[in-house]
Amino acid sequence: MGKLVKGVWHDVWYDTEQSKGEFIREDAGFRNWLTVDGGAGPNGEIGFKAESGRYHLFISLACPWAHRTLIFRALKGLAPHIGVTVVSPDMQTKGWEFSQPDPLYGFDYMHQIYTQAKSDYTGRVTVPVLWDKKTETIVSNESSEIIRMFNDAFNDITGNQQDFYPHALRQEIEQWNEFIYPNINNGVYRCGFATTQEAYEEAFDNLFSALDRLESHLAASRYLVGNTLTEADWRLFTTLVRFDAAYVGHFKCNLKRIADYPSIQGYLKELYQYPAIADTVDLYHIKRHYYFSHNMINPTGIVPKGPELDLLSPHGRASLR
């Protein structure tokens, strides 16, 4: 765990001293957009045109943010067009590292990809990273934006028109994202990375009241936004599928398990059983990364053998609207 300062790697844990023990996630540093014609997206520089074989994803199978991008690559038929490199689940003093030298440059560490893009980069070295092989730089390291690029920029190339961010539903999708990101997606991290009792308890209370609200919503609604599966569901899914295996124990999110919420559990199973999704979920990487890498939280590095998860039994959601 660490960060780059003016292009030099420093092995440091998150600094929570300025924020009374609260974990505050740093904003992503590369925010360009890949578009149909290479025009600028909502922010960033022009020049990143959707082309087959030009872009590469660097991800961790453990990371919920990176997982979103792998899911959209699968859902949108992008596997033949965008390559993927998976980092080792073990993130130690040099940050994310490759199990074998990376296929583009032969690097050993993810921070070298960042300094290849910007030699004096300052910031955390996070995954996912969307890399442009043509201009040899990072297009984006912000998962919420990468999934929107994948949602529509390659439609002419793939012929896949499925839309997880339809115009008519954008306002409702944004409202769910704004609720789920701080309380649930980042909420589990705010529990796990808190360094004071107060910061932990506040994050914990927010997390479980958000899950209670979700449980009652999903009792009557098949997906977050009615009967339409949207990006908001996939953003939620990557946290839910890690919850019982990692967050309950490692991040002390232990008031209840997802398995104790009947509607959320059914919803989780339905999304897990959606075509091509189970193949994107790697519980070995998930448990190994969290329990073995965060030695400030779990100094022995012992990875628990359990729990048993039931993600394949019938989800019983088909009659909901």
Ligand SMILES: N[C@@H](CCC(=O)N[C@@H](CS)C(=O)NCC(=O)O)C(=O)O
């Ligand atoms: N805003 C980023 C967050 C990505 C992120 O924080 N990834 C974590 C892995 S789960 C990471 O790489 N952390 C390394 C670090 O903070 O040093 C996104 O959603 O893409």
